[in-house]
Amino acid sequence: MAYVRVDQAVKFFPREDGSQMLVLNGVSFETKEHGITCLLGPSGCGKSTLLNVISGLERLDRGQIEFRVSGSNPKLENRNPKLGYVFQDPRLLNWKRVEGNLTFALKGMRIPRAEWERRLGKYLELVGLLEFRQQYPLYLSGGMRQRVGLARGLVIEPEVLLMDEPFSKLDQLTARKLREDALQICARLRQTALLVTHDVEEAAYMGERIVVFSARPAHIIEVVDNPLAPSDRNFDDLHFIQFKKKLLNTVLKLIDQEVRV
Amino acid sequence: MSPLDSTTPAGPTRQEDVITDPSGAGSLPRPIEIGSRRGQPAAGRQALQDIALRIASIVALLFIWWLLSLIFPPTLIPKPWETFAEVGAIIGAGDLFFEMGNTLRRVGVGFGLAMAVSIPLGIFMGTMRSLESFFEPPVVLGLTMPGLIWAVLAIMFFGLTETSAYAAVAITIMPMLTISLWQGTKSIDKDLIDMSKVFHASPWSKVVDVIMPQLISHILAAIRYGLGLAWKVVVVVEMFGFSNGVGYRVVRGFNTFSMKTVLAWTITFLVVMIVIEFGMIGWLERTVTRWRPRVEAWRR
Ligand SMILES: Nc1ncnc2c1ncn2[C@@H]1O[C@H](COP(=O)(O)OP(=O)(O)O)[C@@H](O)[C@H]1O
Ligand SMILES: [Mg+2]
Numbered sequence: 001m002a003y004v005r006v007d008q009a010v011k012f013f014p015r016e017d018g019s020q021m022l023v024l025n026g027v028s029f030e031t032k033e034h035g036i037t038c039l040l041g042p043s044g045c046g047k048s049t050l051l052n053v054i055s056g057l058e059r060l061d062r063g064q065i066e067f068r069v070s071g072s073n074p075k076l077e078n079r080n081p082k083l084g085y086v087f088q089d090p091r092l093l094n095w096k097r098v099e100g101n102l103t104f105a106l107k108g109m110r111i112p113r114a115e116w117e118r119r120l121g122k123y124l125e126l127v128g129l130l131e132f133r134q135q136y137p138l139y140l141s142g143g144m145r146q147r148v149g150l151a152r153g154l155v156i157e158p159e160v161l162l163m164d165e166p167f168s169k170l171d172q173l174t175a176r177k178l179r180e181d182a183l184q185i186c187a188r189l190r191q192t193a194l195l196v197t198h199d200v201e202e203a204a205y206m207g208e209r210i211v212v213f214s215a216r217p218a219h220i221i222e223v224v225d226n227p228l229a230p231s232d233r234n235f236d237d238l239h240f241i242q243f244k245k246k247l248l249n250t251v252l253k254l255i256d257q258e259v260r261v
Numbered sequence: 262m263s264p265l266d267s268t269t270p271a272g273p274t275r276q277e278d279v280i281t282d283p284s285g286a287g288s289l290p291r292p293i294e295i296g297s298r299r300g301q302p303a304a305g306r307q308a309l310q311d312i313a314l315r316i317a318s319i320v321a322l323l324f325i326w327w328l329l330s331l332i333f334p335p336t337l338i339p340k341p342w343e344t345f346a347e348v349g350a351i352i353g354a355g356d357l358f359f360e361m362g363n364t365l366r367r368v369g370v371g372f373g374l375a376m377a378v379s380i381p382l383g384i385f386m387g388t389m390r391s392l393e394s395f396f397e398p399p400v401v402l403g404l405t406m407p408g409l410i411w412a413v414l415a416i417m418f419f420g421l422t423e424t425s426a427y428a429a430v431a432i433t434i435m436p437m438l439t440i441s442l443w444q445g446t447k448s449i450d451k452d453l454i455d456m457s458k459v460f461h462a463s464p465w466s467k468v469v470d471v472i473m474p475q476l477i478s479h480i481l482a483a484i485r486y487g488l489g490l491a492w493k494v495v496v497v498v499e500m501f502g503f504s505n506g507v508g509y510r511v512v513r514g515f516n517t518f519s520m521k522t523v524l525a526w527t528i529t530f531l532v533v534m535i536v537i538e539f540g541m542i543g544w545l546e547r548t549v550t551r552w553r554p555r556v557e558a559w560r561r
Contacts, residue, residue, distance in 0.1 A: 055459050083459070091456040095474040095552045104470055108460035136552040156460070 001192045002067040002081050002159040003033035010062035011049055023049050025217035033070050034190040038203040041213025047196040051162050055083050084158035086166045090149030092137040098148050099133040102155045109156045123155040126185050143174035161193040179205060187230040204244040205233050212251055221254045339521040347525035361533055363506045368491045371430025379435050383442020403436030408494040416501050426498045433494045434487035445479030481546050
């Protein structure tokens, strides 16, 4: 498994009138290896853009993205590592059954067919959907569809899993359950993952490391490492609540300073 | 015990989360019955009532036909049962399968040609700006061209050959097919294309797994409408001097001024068309849209 190093990333988007809008303004950070790194920032600051750049859907105007594996001297990973992607609204192929959506990804990533059955079983079981593998997505609830999206991201056994606000469209209870499950699954698989969110509590709960973005044009204003191990994070636990408050205060203070500067 | 030690995360509460079962999906949407105060009849009774009403409607049509045949001479309006006896004779003589086969083959080949051109053309027009501008005028022009004129042009060009029948059918429905594919392609979900890129789907997989399924309802609608156009054109071409096909038989009835023959062929033709339209295409549609829960907006 690899980790991601983003170095001085700069990205412009053309506006309707032809002028350039600066979205990423020299973003630099490193993710954890074998853990979730949360990208926390206000809506519209460029978090999804950064994920799209990392996944290759968009190109940077300046700066670079590196995938590395740790060692005594960090060596460069191959240029095209396997990346899984979990989208905000799950972007499933509604005309394919649950397992068909997973094999679509397996086929795309050229995973040998002999592997498919084992992987389908393993990852559908992990997200708790084994008995729904023959179902069509439109017959599932929103939370279950999101689980299919998560399973599709994991089934290719990616070096880095990218998640773009995967819980933000769900109702509160479903989202909470899914966060717990996703954290547990990623911890068990020791999965390197990047999770985009604008929710401070979600970042405090999910992130080994929390990278705080400014408003657009985005740059990094703080990197916070989570003092709690994944297994010690509990929404009702005093230590967790303290950390969450501290993170919230940090973010508020930094945003405040930003505005004044 | 830490959450890491526990076994697989429990899924959401199972049964409640499944909205419906696709295999259990079924009945057609019911019309709203405004002002209906009665309780809802049992599903079975309702279905029986529907069938009874349809039969009543057909019986009423036959009755009107019979009344008219009392007023007009049999050369103008033959008796219904005599006409149906003629239908029986046509089937008995084995003519039906021969003539209908010829006509259906012309429609089928013409249709296949049109699809082979229109599906890629429509997809390209929907995805490439320059092709859209280039092909828009001929497509729109073609749409307004009457099928009868295509039939005349095709016969002048190819003579009385099978080719002219195929060409007339193909070119008549091509503009309409192209337009539905073109518009359908424009409404494709870009997010799904991005998703397929992220998972490195091959070009073939993008077309077959991502793009075509989104076009299928447009294609089915175009096929329905196109069949309607195709029948009309093929019969016209056959009337111009072909020596077989349903159109030829109808013209032969016309030449001998046998209303019975004309009606008998028309009726068999209509029946075959309806079977294809509602039977085959309806079946195709149900098969390819099984993944979609039935819209039951009118269910109370
Ligand atoms: N393809 C694009 N073309 C032009 N502008 C874009 C495009 N994608 C995103 N933007 C703009 O870039 C900014 C950042 O968007 P995004 O990365 O989606 O924000 P976030 O995910 O942090 O909410 C927004 O103002 C958005 O309107
Ligand atoms: Mg976003």
